[in-house]
Amino acid sequence: MIKIAIVEDDFTYSNQLESYLHKYEIEYGEAFEITIYTDGNAIVQDYHSQFDIILMDIEMRYMDGMSAAEAIRRIDKEVVIIFITYTPQYAIRGYAVEALDYIVKPVSYFAFSQRLARAIIRMKKREQKSVIITVKGGVVRLAANSIYYIESQGHDIIYHTSLGDYVTSGTLRDAEEALKSLHFFRGSKWYLINLSQVAGLEDGSAKLKGGKPVPLSRSRKKEFMEALAQYWDEVMK
Numbered sequence: 001m002i003k004i005a006i007v008e009d010d011f012t013y014s015n016q017l018e019s020y021l022h023k024y025e026i027e028y029g030e031a032f033e034i035t036i037y038t039d040g041n042a043i044v045q046d047y048h049s050q051f052d053i054i055l056m057d058i059e060m061r062y063m064d065g066m067s068a069a070e071a072i073r074r075i076d077k078e079v080v081i082i083f084i085t086y087t088p089q090y091a092i093r094g095y096a097v098e099a100l101d102y103i104v105k106p107v108s109y110f111a112f113s114q115r116l117a118r119a120i121i122r123m124k125k126r127e128q129k130s131v132i133i134t135v136k137g138g139v140v141r142l143a144a145n146s147i148y149y150i151e152s153q154g155h156d157i158i159y160h161t162s163l164g165d166y167v168t169s170g171t172l173r174d175a176e177e178a179l180k181s182l183h184f185f186r187g188s189k190w191y192l193i194n195l196s197q198v199a200g201l202e203d204g205s206a207k208l209k210g211g212k213p214v215p216l217s218r219s220r221k222k223e224f225m226e227a228l229a230q231y232w233d234e235v236m237k
Helices: 011-028 040-045 065-073 088-097 109-127 172-178 218-236
Strands: 002-007 032-037 053-057 080-085 101-104 130-135 138-143 147-153 156-161 164-169 184-186 191-194 198-202 205-208 213-215
Touching: 002 011, 002 040, 011 032, 011 109, 032 040, 040 065, 053 065, 053 109, 065 080, 065 088, 080 109, 101 109, 130 164, 147 172, 147 205, 156 172, 172 184, 172 191, 184 218, 191 205, 191 213, 198 218
Parallel strands: 002 032, 002 053, 053 080, 080 101
Antiparallel strands: 130 138, 147 156, 147 191, 156 164, 184 191, 198 205, 205 213
């Protein structure tokens, strides 16, 4: 089930987009769960990384689509955003919030279905490379490649990322299981390291691209070096 939000203050267009989604479901065998918001402020207040795709009108009365997208991106770097607009030059600003695409009103089904197909492909690719964690006040979806390393500290698990640190509960084993299909390595009892963020080794630690060295346990050092060499070999192919 693909979860899609329509954010549109014009009921004519929100109804049209919803009907297009149902038509797409029939034609391509997809299943959508659709939620409709009449303003950017409404989706921002309720947002907790619950959507895969957002169809966002740019020009709305209370909170415009660009401001809403900026607020959403602070929480969710992975959701696919498509802007709907009368004015294409507004949509160009969408690159600042990593919007996938834009559709110019009036919206034809052909143009809509093309953009939606592209969004679904992007969403499915990203879905395989992200993790959702529970934090104080809600949940956050993190791109795997944004994570430098994960640290176990008492009863807390800390995700150190390019966007900052996120604290959740659980065990490092839980995190390792969630990311097992990706390039993460257990460097010690306390650290799970993203091999894609490793710049090299220095004084018994993994030196990360973010600059911070992460200590390796002596018993795991050889295995870590082998895993890192294998990862680099895969990347170079």
